[in-house]
Amino acid sequence: MGVIVGKSIFPGIVIGQPYIERKKKIDIENYKISSDKIDEEIERFLGAVQKAKSDIKQIKSNLEGKISKEDLQILTVHIMMLDDPQFITDIKKGIKKEGNNAESVVKKVSNKYIEMFEKIADPIYKQRALDIKDISERIIMSLTSEEGVDSNLDGKILVIRELLPSELLKIYYSGIKLNGIIMEYMGETSHTAILTKALEIPTLMGGNDIFSVDWGDQIILDTTSMEGKVVTNPDTKTLNRCEEDKNRYRNKIKEIEETIDKETVTLDGERVYLHLNIGGRLDIAQVCRKNPDGIGLLRTELIYMDAEEFPDEEKQRKIYENIAREFDETQPNKPIIIRTLDIGADKKLSYYKMVDEENPSLGCRGMRLTLSDKGLFKNQIKGILRAAEHHNIKMMYPMITNLKEINEAKDLVQECKRELLEENKTFKNDIEIGMMVEVPSNVMLADVFADYVDFFSIGTNDLTQYILATDRYSPIAEKLYDCYDPAVIRAIEMVTSAALKKNKKISVCGEMAGEDAAVIGLLSLGIRELSMAPAYIPKVRNLVRKIRISELEDIKFSMLKAKNSEEIKEILNEYLYKVEGRNVV
Numbered sequence: 392m393g394v395i396v397g398k399s400i401f402p403g404i405v406i407g408q409p410y411i412e413r414k415k416k417i418d419i420e421n422y423k424i425s426s427d428k429i430d431e432e433i434e435r436f437l438g439a440v441q442k443a444k445s446d447i448k449q450i451k452s453n454l455e456g457k458i459s460k461e462d463l464q465i466l467t468v469h470i471m472m473l474d475d476p477q478f479i480t481d482i483k484k485g486i487k488k489e490g491n492n493a494e495s496v497v498k499k500v501s502n503k504y505i506e507m508f509e510k511i512a513d514p515i516y517k518q519r520a521l522d523i524k525d526i527s528e529r530i531i532m533s534l535t536s537e538e539g540v541d542s543n544l545d546g547k548i549l550v551i552r553e554l555l556p557s558e559l560l561k562i563y564y565s566g567i568k569l570n571g572i573i574m575e576y577m578g579e580t581s582h583t584a585i586l587t588k589a590l591e592i593p594t595l596m597g598g599n600d601i602f603s604v605d606w607g608d609q610i611i612l613d614t615t616s617m618e619g620k621v622v623t624n625p626d627t628k629t630l631n632r633c634e635e636d637k638n639r640y641r642n643k644i645k646e647i648e649e650t651i652d653k654e655t656v657t658l659d660g661e662r663v664y665l666h667l668n669i670g671g672r673l674d675i676a677q678v679c680r681k682n683p684d685g686i687g688l689l690r691t692e693l694i695y696m697d698a699e700e701f702p703d704e705e706k707q708r709k710i711y712e713n714i715a716r717e718f719d720e721t722q723p724n725k726p727i728i729i730r731t732l733d734i735g736a737d738k739k740l741s742y743y744k745m746v747d748e749e750n751p752s753l754g755c756r757g758m759r760l761t762l763s764d765k766g767l768f769k770n771q772i773k774g775i776l777r778a779a780e781h782h783n784i785k786m787m788y789p790m791i792t793n794l795k796e797i798n799e800a801k802d803l804v805q806e807c808k809r810e811l812l813e814e815n816k817t818f819k820n821d822i823e824i825g826m827m828v829e830v831p832s833n834v835m836l837a838d839v840f841a842d843y844v845d846f847f848s849i850g851t852n853d854l855t856q857y858i859l860a861t862d863r864y865s866p867i868a869e870k871l872y873d874c875y876d877p878a879v880i881r882a883i884e885m886v887t888s889a890a891l892k893k894n895k896k897i898s899v900c901g902e903m904a905g906e907d908a909a910v911i912g913l914l915s916l917g918i919r920e921l922s923m924a925p926a927y928i929p930k931v932r933n934l935v936r937k938i939r940i941s942e943l944e945d946i947k948f949s950m951l952k953a954k955n956s957e958e959i960k961e962i963l964n965e966y967l968y969k970v971e972g973r974n975v976v
Contacts, residue, residue, distance in 0.1 A: 399617055400587050404611070409548050423491060433487070443532075450561065498531065542567070550601055555583065572593070572595070595621060650936060657938045658936070688900045704771075707774025712782070715784055732789075786822055791826045791829075845896070847897045849898070851900075855874045858882055904922055915943035
């Protein structure tokens with residue numbers, strides 16, 4: 392009997408048979424093409440690109456309604472990359488210059504890009520390397536006709552070094568049911584991790600040397616704690632104990648479902664508000680099931696990524712109005728926070744050429760980009776102002792660095808209001824405007840920023856990365872990426888304290904908002920509004936209803952005195968065990 396530990400991505404307890412996938416390597420033959428067949432070979436390559444795009448579009452179309460459109464944006468990104476003129480041109484030139492077959496040139500060119508991006512410290516490029524790997528494998532499969540999913544995978548726990556997003560979606564689309572996934576690759580914020588959460592597949596990432604393990608015929612996968620574990624070749628006693636754990640977990644899920652329509656209020660009467668994070672589309676059925684208190688983050692960049700050109704003011708007004716109208720039908724007058732365009736870094740538009748930067752995460756992204764193109768920004772501001780006229784819509788700025796940016800944006804909003812009046816267009820004049828808290832300068836100047844905005848929303852993913860200077864996709868530095876680090880906890884406390892002193896609303900909209908342990912910590916710091924992926928709202932509601940705010944004061948002071956994340960996790964775990972009878976961190 393052996394034990395493998397890693398990071399839990401989606402919770403669950405599974406006993407099952409492992410399916411060991413020693414990452415298939417497509418056997419690519421390298422051969423010369425005669426000069427009179429070069430054009431024909433290029434056409435074969437272009438045909439494979441078209442087939443790859445067609446396949447992705449087909450999968451995307453068939454999964455709509457089953458997976459949220461926001462999660463399917465990953466496939467939109469891959470379609471955009473298959474349209475990238477530089478990538479296509481490099482391969483066409485390679486076929487012409489080298490006179491080699493398309494498969495070998497695709498592999499060579501993609502490896503060049505992958506190696507280049509993997510050498511860059513910025514985490515965004517690490518994800519881009521994975522995306523290139525994904526689309527290049529899809530092109531090669533189209534060229535070699537090596538496609539299909541092994542039906543033997545059905546009902547098993549997949550053990551694989553690395554699973555690409557399109558591979559996971561293809562498995563799902565094929566009707567194959569995965570009971571669990573175990574990966575050596577670690578990337579809890581990667582596209583694959585996002586999809587496993589959306590598909591609700593118990594998943595463990597970061598297992599070491601998984602191919603040197605004797606897996607046997609039966610394993611236990613337990614991802615109900617933040618540190619997940621796999622037990623190989625379990626004995627009878629361990630299996631029996633696991634069955635007891637599974638029963639407890641099933642009862643827990645049942646309990647969560649029973650409280651889904653209840654108010655999110657603590658045992659001592661403190662109201663906590665749970666909001667949705669969504670992309671540019673609203674799944675009304677999902678909204679009704681989760682019973683949220685509002686939309687805490689509407690990511691407008693996904694609307695832009697779906698378009699073929701920048702959407703104008705009128706188109707944006709209609710999109711935002713439609714979302715608000717649909718939401719109001721089931722959740723009347725609940726707030727909707729629209730974040731202005733946040734492209735740059737890992738978010739690109741097929742119709743907009745951005746300047747290549749060595750470190751895009753610290754470059755022209757978010758407000759830096761929109762303030763550099765005021766016409767683009769004004770179209771969005773006007774669209775939001777007009778859509779907000781009859782709805783509880785608020786506006787929020789991403790990636791703010793200093794007050795100069797806030798003041799520039801404020802002047803632009805006033806300019807937009809004047810122009811709308813001149814055009815006899817009605818709008819919401821007193822719209823609330825807030826900002827994301829994502830960079831250290833926001834923390835250090837939180838009391839100052841509070842005088843210029845109506846509310847704060849802490850984006851813990853970026854804030855953690857920037858405070859700790861960590862690359863989330865680096866196998867070495869990634870271990871330092873920890874939202875429970877005392878520096879991150881203290882930063883959140885500083886911002887919360889500054890906001891509350893000035894009577895400003897404050898929420899958290901990063902991954903922390905959906906983690907049980909983090910919820911306890913955030914509530915102890917004074918946070919009363921949390922915005923998360925829809926799947927996490929029921930369990931967080933159930934947890935909040937077992938908590939007494941009056942008991943959390945000691946937790947706050949203990950966390951602020953802690954010297955490392957392990958101490959903080961221990962503090963939170965102790966309280967969670969008290970209210971839930973289980974360990975989570």
